[in-house]
Amino acid sequence: MSRLLSSLVVAALAVAGLCPAGAAQEAGHVKVSRGTVQIERAGQKRPAEVGATVQAGDVVTTGSDGSVGITFLDNSLLSAGPNSVLAIDRFAFDSTTHQGAFESSLKQGTLAVVSGKLAKQSADAMKVKTPAAVLGVRGTEFLVRTGVPKE
Amino acid sequence: MTTFAIGVRGLTGLAALALLLLAGCARPARDDLYVLLPGPDGKTGAVSVESGGKATVLDQPYAAARIKEPGRVEAGAVTEAEARQAFGAALGAQPGRPVSFTLYFLEARDELTPESKQIVAAIPGEIAKRPAAEIVVIGHTDRVGTVPYNDALSLRRAERMRDELVKAGVPADRIRVEGRGEREPLVATPDEVPEPQNRRVEIDVR
Numbered sequence: 001m002s003r004l005l006s007s008l009v010v011a012a013l014a015v016a017g018l019c020p021a022g023a024a025q026e027a028g029h030v031k032v033s034r035g036t037v038q039i040e041r042a043g044q045k046r047p048a049e050v051g052a053t054v055q056a057g058d059v060v061t062t063g064s065d066g067s068v069g070i071t072f073l074d075n076s077l078l079s080a081g082p083n084s085v086l087a088i089d090r091f092a093f094d095s096t097t098h099q100g101a102f103e104s105s106l107k108q109g110t111l112a113v114v115s116g117k118l119a120k121q122s123a124d125a126m127k128v129k130t131p132a133a134v135l136g137v138r139g140t141e142f143l144v145r146t147g148v149p150k151e
Numbered sequence: 152m153t154t155f156a157i158g159v160r161g162l163t164g165l166a167a168l169a170l171l172l173l174a175g176c177a178r179p180a181r182d183d184l185y186v187l188l189p190g191p192d193g194k195t196g197a198v199s200v201e202s203g204g205k206a207t208v209l210d211q212p213y214a215a216a217r218i219k220e221p222g223r224v225e226a227g228a229v230t231e232a233e234a235r236q237a238f239g240a241a242l243g244a245q246p247g248r249p250v251s252f253t254l255y256f257l258e259a260r261d262e263l264t265p266e267s268k269q270i271v272a273a274i275p276g277e278i279a280k281r282p283a284a285e286i287v288v289i290g291h292t293d294r295v296g297t298v299p300y301n302d303a304l305s306l307r308r309a310e311r312m313r314d315e316l317v318k319a320g321v322p323a324d325r326i327r328v329e330g331r332g333e334r335e336p337l338v339a340t341p342d343e344v345p346e347p348q349n350r351r352v353e354i355d356v357r
Contacts, residue, residue, distance in 0.1 A: 031246035031282055051283035067244035071285075071357050075249040081240035095287075096331075112241040114248070115196070132183050132221045133202040140196025141188040142209070143238045149182040 027091035027102075028054045028072035032079065036063030056091040060084075062109065076102060076116035076126070084109025089129075093118055105129040111144040113137070179219030186215045186234050191248070200224055247281050249357035253337075254312065256350040259295070259304070261311040264347075271312070275319040277356050285357050286321065288312050290330045293349035294342045298332060306330030312352045 030037075030052040037048040040059040046052075048060060054070050062068055062084045069079040074093045080086050085107035092100035098121035106128065119126040119137045126137040130146035189195045189212035197210040203222025209215070213234060217225045235242065252274055254267040263271065278284045290309030292301040309328045317323045336349040 029283055029285065032244045034244060067240045069244040069246040071246045071249065075357060077246050077248070079241050079244040079246065081238065081244070084241075110238050110241040112238055112245055114245070116249075130183060132181050132218045133185070133200050133216075133224070135185065136199040136201065136206075138197040138199075140198055141190055142198045143184070143186040143188065143234060143241070145182070145184040145237060147182055148180070149178060 026053045027056050027088055028070045031071050032069030034067045035065030037066045037068040054088060056088050058088045060086045074116035074118045077114040079112045081110035102126045106144050106146050108147045114141045115139055181218055183218035186229055250277055252354040254352045256308055258345060261308045274354060275321055278321050284325055286326045287355040288326060288328045289353045291335055291351050292333050293346040294333045294340055295345050302330055302332040305332045308352050
Protein backbone atom coordinates (compact mmCIF):
# COMPACT_ATOMS: atom_id res chain seq x y z
CA MET A 1 0.00 0.00 0.00
CA SER A 2 2.70 2.44 0.99
CA ARG A 3 4.62 1.38 -2.09
CA LEU A 4 1.57 2.21 -4.21
CA LEU A 5 1.30 5.57 -2.47
CA SER A 6 4.94 6.39 -3.03
CA SER A 7 4.73 5.45 -6.71
CA LEU A 8 1.68 7.69 -6.98
CA VAL A 9 3.66 10.53 -5.42
CA VAL A 10 6.55 9.85 -7.80
CA ALA A 11 4.15 9.84 -10.76
CA ALA A 12 2.57 13.10 -9.60
CA LEU A 13 5.98 14.70 -9.20
CA ALA A 14 6.97 13.50 -12.67
CA VAL A 15 3.85 15.07 -14.19
CA ALA A 16 4.45 18.27 -12.23
CA GLY A 17 7.99 18.31 -13.55
CA LEU A 18 6.79 17.92 -17.12
CA CYS A 19 4.31 20.77 -16.94
CA PRO A 20 5.08 23.20 -14.12
CA ALA A 21 1.71 24.39 -12.82
CA GLY A 22 0.70 27.55 -14.65
CA ALA A 23 4.32 28.64 -14.97
CA ALA A 24 5.36 30.62 -18.00
CA GLN A 25 8.26 29.23 -19.96
CA GLU A 26 11.67 30.20 -18.73
CA ALA A 27 13.09 33.13 -20.67
CA GLY A 28 16.53 33.52 -19.15
CA HIS A 29 18.77 33.31 -16.11
CA VAL A 30 20.35 35.81 -13.77
CA LYS A 31 24.13 35.72 -14.30
CA VAL A 32 25.18 38.81 -12.36
CA SER A 33 23.49 40.10 -9.21
CA ARG A 34 24.97 42.88 -7.06
CA GLY A 35 23.39 44.68 -4.12
CA THR A 36 19.62 44.60 -3.85
CA VAL A 37 17.99 42.86 -6.82
CA GLN A 38 14.51 41.38 -6.77
CA ILE A 39 12.26 39.49 -9.14
CA GLU A 40 8.56 40.14 -8.78
CA ARG A 41 6.39 37.28 -9.99
CA ALA A 42 2.65 36.94 -9.45
CA GLY A 43 2.73 39.68 -6.82
CA GLN A 44 5.57 38.07 -4.85
CA LYS A 45 9.04 39.52 -4.59
CA ARG A 46 12.08 37.33 -4.11
CA PRO A 47 15.80 38.04 -4.21
CA ALA A 48 17.30 37.51 -7.68
CA GLU A 49 20.30 35.31 -7.01
CA VAL A 50 22.79 34.19 -9.62
CA GLY A 51 21.20 31.24 -11.42
CA ALA A 52 17.61 32.39 -10.77
CA THR A 53 15.16 31.86 -13.64
CA VAL A 54 13.53 34.83 -15.34
CA GLN A 55 10.15 34.32 -17.02
CA ALA A 56 7.82 36.36 -19.17
CA GLY A 57 5.69 38.44 -16.81
CA ASP A 58 8.49 38.99 -14.30
CA VAL A 59 9.48 42.46 -13.13
CA VAL A 60 13.13 42.83 -12.14
CA THR A 61 13.98 45.68 -9.79
CA THR A 62 17.30 46.98 -8.47
CA GLY A 63 17.89 49.06 -5.36
CA SER A 64 20.08 52.16 -5.11
CA ASP A 65 23.09 49.81 -4.65
CA GLY A 66 21.91 47.18 -7.13
CA SER A 67 22.71 45.98 -10.62
CA VAL A 68 21.71 42.82 -12.47
CA GLY A 69 22.70 40.95 -15.63
CA ILE A 70 20.42 38.44 -17.36
CA THR A 71 21.22 36.10 -20.26
CA PHE A 72 18.16 35.06 -22.27
CA LEU A 73 17.64 31.80 -24.16
CA ASP A 74 18.28 33.48 -27.53
CA ASN A 75 21.60 34.87 -26.19
CA SER A 76 20.21 38.39 -25.68
CA LEU A 77 21.95 40.08 -22.73
CA LEU A 78 20.09 42.64 -20.62
CA SER A 79 21.78 44.38 -17.70
CA ALA A 80 20.33 47.09 -15.50
CA GLY A 81 21.95 49.66 -13.23
CA PRO A 82 20.70 51.00 -9.87
CA ASN A 83 17.10 52.12 -9.24
CA SER A 84 15.81 50.31 -12.28
CA VAL A 85 12.49 48.64 -12.99
CA LEU A 86 12.56 46.21 -15.90
CA ALA A 87 9.49 44.24 -16.97
CA ILE A 88 9.81 41.16 -19.18
CA ASP A 89 6.54 41.55 -21.08
CA ARG A 90 6.88 38.73 -23.60
CA PHE A 91 9.43 36.09 -24.51
CA ALA A 92 9.06 33.33 -27.07
CA PHE A 93 11.98 31.68 -28.82
CA ASP A 94 12.12 28.67 -31.13
CA SER A 95 15.67 27.40 -30.74
CA THR A 96 15.52 25.64 -34.13
CA THR A 97 14.12 28.43 -36.34
CA HIS A 98 15.23 31.34 -34.10
CA GLN A 99 11.78 32.86 -34.52
CA GLY A 100 9.73 34.40 -31.76
CA ALA A 101 9.29 37.66 -29.91
CA PHE A 102 11.00 39.48 -27.07
CA GLU A 103 9.40 42.55 -25.55
CA SER A 104 10.56 44.26 -22.40
CA SER A 105 9.86 47.59 -20.69
CA LEU A 106 12.28 49.74 -18.76
CA LYS A 107 9.95 51.74 -16.49
CA GLN A 108 12.84 53.63 -14.95
CA GLY A 109 16.59 53.42 -14.58
CA THR A 110 19.37 52.36 -16.94
CA LEU A 111 19.69 49.35 -19.21
CA ALA A 112 22.41 47.94 -21.46
CA VAL A 113 21.24 45.58 -24.21
CA VAL A 114 23.06 43.15 -26.50
CA SER A 115 20.51 41.65 -28.84
CA GLY A 116 20.58 37.94 -29.63
CA LYS A 117 19.31 35.40 -32.13
CA LEU A 118 15.72 36.71 -32.18
CA ALA A 119 16.70 40.18 -33.42
CA LYS A 120 19.15 38.65 -35.88
CA GLN A 121 16.47 36.40 -37.38
CA SER A 122 13.77 39.06 -37.67
CA ALA A 123 13.89 42.87 -37.54
CA ASP A 124 10.58 43.10 -35.69
CA ALA A 125 11.17 40.38 -33.10
CA MET A 126 12.75 42.51 -30.34
CA LYS A 127 11.31 45.63 -28.79
CA VAL A 128 12.25 47.63 -25.72
CA LYS A 129 9.74 50.12 -24.37
CA THR A 130 10.09 53.05 -22.00
CA PRO A 131 7.35 55.37 -20.72
CA ALA A 132 8.35 57.79 -23.50
CA ALA A 133 9.43 55.64 -26.44
CA VAL A 134 9.42 52.29 -28.22
CA LEU A 135 12.74 50.98 -29.51
CA GLY A 136 12.88 48.67 -32.49
CA VAL A 137 16.05 46.59 -32.46
CA ARG A 138 17.89 45.50 -35.59
CA GLY A 139 20.68 43.31 -34.25
CA THR A 140 22.80 45.53 -32.08
CA GLU A 141 24.07 46.86 -28.77
CA PHE A 142 22.55 49.90 -27.13
CA LEU A 143 21.89 51.78 -23.91
CA VAL A 144 18.65 53.10 -22.48
CA ARG A 145 18.08 55.58 -19.68
CA THR A 146 14.58 56.63 -18.74
CA GLY A 147 13.10 58.61 -15.89
CA VAL A 148 12.20 62.03 -14.65
CA PRO A 149 15.02 64.54 -14.04
CA LYS A 150 16.55 64.63 -10.57
CA GLU A 151 15.54 67.60 -8.36
CA MET B 152 -4.10 106.75 -12.00
CA THR B 153 -6.09 103.74 -10.91
CA THR B 154 -6.01 102.29 -14.37
CA PHE B 155 -2.23 102.71 -14.44
CA ALA B 156 -1.88 100.97 -11.05
CA ILE B 157 -3.92 98.04 -12.31
CA GLY B 158 -1.75 98.03 -15.39
CA VAL B 159 1.42 97.71 -13.34
CA ARG B 160 -0.11 94.96 -11.24
CA GLY B 161 -1.20 93.21 -14.41
CA LEU B 162 2.33 93.48 -15.81
CA THR B 163 3.81 92.07 -12.61
CA GLY B 164 1.37 89.18 -12.88
CA LEU B 165 2.40 88.56 -16.48
CA ALA B 166 6.08 88.65 -15.54
CA ALA B 167 5.47 86.14 -12.76
CA LEU B 168 3.60 83.89 -15.18
CA ALA B 169 6.43 84.16 -17.72
CA LEU B 170 8.98 83.20 -15.02
CA LEU B 171 6.86 80.19 -14.10
CA LEU B 172 6.74 79.11 -17.73
CA LEU B 173 10.51 79.55 -18.04
CA ALA B 174 11.01 77.48 -14.91
CA GLY B 175 8.79 74.86 -16.52
CA CYS B 176 11.08 74.84 -19.55
CA ALA B 177 14.19 74.64 -17.37
CA ARG B 178 12.94 71.42 -15.83
CA PRO B 179 11.87 69.11 -18.64
CA ALA B 180 9.35 66.36 -18.09
CA ARG B 181 11.83 63.55 -18.75
CA ASP B 182 15.53 62.82 -18.85
CA ASP B 183 15.64 59.94 -21.36
CA LEU B 184 18.81 59.03 -23.21
CA TYR B 185 19.21 56.32 -25.87
CA VAL B 186 22.66 55.44 -27.21
CA LEU B 187 23.74 53.03 -29.94
CA LEU B 188 27.02 51.20 -29.27
CA PRO B 189 29.42 49.71 -31.80
CA GLY B 190 29.35 45.90 -31.82
CA PRO B 191 32.37 43.88 -30.61
CA ASP B 192 33.19 42.93 -34.22
CA GLY B 193 33.26 46.59 -35.26
CA LYS B 194 29.87 46.31 -36.96
CA THR B 195 27.20 48.67 -35.70
CA GLY B 196 23.55 47.72 -36.00
CA ALA B 197 20.60 50.07 -35.74
CA VAL B 198 17.87 51.00 -33.30
CA SER B 199 14.75 53.00 -34.08
CA VAL B 200 13.50 55.28 -31.31
CA GLU B 201 9.82 56.05 -31.73
CA SER B 202 7.97 58.56 -29.58
CA GLY B 203 4.57 60.09 -30.27
CA GLY B 204 4.39 58.60 -33.75
CA LYS B 205 7.75 59.94 -34.91
CA ALA B 206 10.74 57.62 -35.33
CA THR B 207 14.45 58.43 -35.29
CA VAL B 208 16.94 55.79 -36.39
CA LEU B 209 20.30 55.51 -34.62
CA ASP B 210 22.79 53.75 -36.89
CA GLN B 211 26.21 55.22 -36.09
CA PRO B 212 28.44 54.34 -33.13
CA TYR B 213 27.49 56.54 -30.15
CA ALA B 214 24.58 58.12 -32.00
CA ALA B 215 22.16 59.23 -29.32
CA ALA B 216 18.58 60.37 -28.88
CA ARG B 217 17.28 62.44 -25.99
CA ILE B 218 13.66 62.79 -24.98
CA LYS B 219 12.81 65.62 -22.61
CA GLU B 220 9.17 65.83 -23.63
CA PRO B 221 7.30 62.75 -24.89
CA GLY B 222 6.87 63.04 -28.65
CA ARG B 223 10.03 65.12 -29.14
CA VAL B 224 13.13 63.09 -29.99
CA GLU B 225 16.37 65.11 -30.20
CA ALA B 226 19.00 63.31 -32.23
CA GLY B 227 22.68 63.83 -31.43
CA ALA B 228 25.70 61.92 -30.23
CA VAL B 229 27.62 61.19 -27.03
CA THR B 230 31.28 60.34 -26.51
CA GLU B 231 32.35 56.89 -25.36
CA ALA B 232 33.35 58.43 -22.01
CA GLU B 233 29.92 60.02 -21.58
CA ALA B 234 28.23 56.69 -22.31
CA ARG B 235 30.47 54.89 -19.76
CA GLN B 236 29.73 57.63 -17.22
CA ALA B 237 25.95 57.46 -17.61
CA PHE B 238 25.68 53.66 -17.90
CA GLY B 239 28.69 52.38 -15.93
CA ALA B 240 26.74 50.15 -13.53
CA ALA B 241 24.51 48.65 -16.24
CA LEU B 242 27.53 47.94 -18.46
CA GLY B 243 29.44 46.56 -15.48
CA ALA B 244 26.67 44.01 -14.83
CA GLN B 245 26.66 42.69 -18.39
CA PRO B 246 26.85 38.87 -18.40
CA GLY B 247 29.70 37.13 -20.24
CA ARG B 248 29.14 36.84 -23.98
CA PRO B 249 27.81 33.46 -25.07
CA VAL B 250 30.36 31.40 -27.03
CA SER B 251 29.91 28.57 -29.48
CA PHE B 252 32.35 25.79 -30.43
CA THR B 253 32.06 23.52 -33.45
CA LEU B 254 33.80 20.14 -33.27
CA TYR B 255 34.19 17.81 -36.24
CA PHE B 256 33.95 14.01 -36.32
CA LEU B 257 35.39 11.12 -38.28
CA GLU B 258 32.98 9.58 -40.79
CA ALA B 259 30.20 7.44 -39.29
CA ARG B 260 31.82 7.56 -35.86
CA ASP B 261 31.56 9.41 -32.57
CA GLU B 262 35.31 10.01 -32.65
CA LEU B 263 36.65 13.58 -33.02
CA THR B 264 39.10 14.67 -35.70
CA PRO B 265 42.60 15.33 -34.27
CA GLU B 266 42.16 19.12 -34.76
CA SER B 267 38.88 19.15 -32.84
CA LYS B 268 40.41 17.18 -29.98
CA GLN B 269 42.66 20.20 -29.39
CA ILE B 270 39.68 22.61 -29.25
CA VAL B 271 37.64 20.49 -26.85
CA ALA B 272 40.31 20.90 -24.18
CA ALA B 273 39.59 24.66 -23.96
CA ILE B 274 35.85 24.33 -23.36
CA PRO B 275 35.74 23.45 -19.62
CA GLY B 276 37.76 26.61 -18.92
CA GLU B 277 35.21 28.76 -20.79
CA ILE B 278 32.41 27.12 -18.82
CA ALA B 279 34.16 27.67 -15.50
CA LYS B 280 34.43 31.41 -16.23
CA ARG B 281 30.66 31.79 -16.36
CA PRO B 282 28.47 31.91 -13.26
CA ALA B 283 25.41 29.62 -13.56
CA ALA B 284 26.67 28.43 -16.95
CA GLU B 285 24.24 26.76 -19.35
CA ILE B 286 25.60 24.38 -21.96
CA VAL B 287 23.76 23.06 -25.01
CA VAL B 288 25.40 20.24 -26.99
CA ILE B 289 23.88 19.68 -30.45
CA GLY B 290 24.95 16.77 -32.65
CA HIS B 291 24.77 16.74 -36.47
CA THR B 292 25.67 14.34 -39.29
CA ASP B 293 26.24 14.45 -43.02
CA ARG B 294 23.67 12.89 -45.36
CA VAL B 295 25.25 9.45 -45.74
CA GLY B 296 22.83 6.87 -44.30
CA THR B 297 19.13 6.91 -43.44
CA VAL B 298 17.44 9.65 -41.42
CA PRO B 299 16.86 7.40 -38.36
CA TYR B 300 20.48 6.18 -38.52
CA ASN B 301 21.72 9.78 -38.57
CA ASP B 302 19.38 10.85 -35.78
CA ALA B 303 20.92 8.17 -33.59
CA LEU B 304 24.48 8.96 -34.71
CA SER B 305 24.05 12.71 -34.07
CA LEU B 306 22.72 12.04 -30.59
CA ARG B 307 25.57 9.61 -29.90
CA ARG B 308 28.10 12.27 -30.93
CA ALA B 309 26.45 14.85 -28.67
CA GLU B 310 26.31 12.43 -25.73
CA ARG B 311 29.96 11.56 -26.23
CA MET B 312 30.84 15.26 -25.93
CA ARG B 313 28.60 15.63 -22.89
CA ASP B 314 30.47 12.74 -21.27
CA GLU B 315 33.82 14.40 -22.06
CA LEU B 316 32.66 17.65 -20.40
CA VAL B 317 31.37 15.80 -17.34
CA LYS B 318 34.69 13.95 -17.12
CA ALA B 319 36.40 17.36 -17.13
CA GLY B 320 34.32 18.43 -14.13
CA VAL B 321 31.31 20.17 -15.71
CA PRO B 322 28.13 19.40 -13.72
CA ALA B 323 25.92 17.10 -15.83
CA ASP B 324 22.71 18.93 -14.87
CA ARG B 325 23.96 22.08 -16.61
CA ILE B 326 24.23 20.31 -19.97
CA ARG B 327 21.37 19.82 -22.42
CA VAL B 328 21.93 17.36 -25.27
CA GLU B 329 20.18 17.36 -28.67
CA GLY B 330 20.60 15.34 -31.87
CA ARG B 331 19.45 16.99 -35.08
CA GLY B 332 20.56 14.23 -37.47
CA GLU B 333 21.16 15.31 -41.05
CA ARG B 334 18.49 18.08 -40.99
CA GLU B 335 20.77 21.08 -40.47
CA PRO B 336 23.85 20.68 -42.64
CA LEU B 337 26.48 23.41 -42.48
CA VAL B 338 27.15 22.72 -46.16
CA ALA B 339 24.16 21.79 -48.32
CA THR B 340 24.70 18.52 -50.25
CA PRO B 341 22.56 15.99 -52.13
CA ASP B 342 21.60 12.88 -50.16
CA GLU B 343 24.30 10.24 -49.53
CA VAL B 344 27.18 12.69 -50.08
CA PRO B 345 29.93 12.50 -47.44
CA GLU B 346 30.76 16.00 -46.13
CA PRO B 347 33.27 16.37 -43.27
CA GLN B 348 31.97 19.85 -42.32
CA ASN B 349 28.51 18.43 -41.61
CA ARG B 350 29.80 15.74 -39.21
CA ARG B 351 29.88 17.98 -36.20
CA VAL B 352 28.78 18.84 -32.68
CA GLU B 353 28.02 22.40 -31.69
CA ILE B 354 28.63 23.33 -28.06
CA ASP B 355 26.92 26.54 -26.98
CA VAL B 356 28.00 28.02 -23.67
CA ARG B 357 26.17 30.91 -22.06
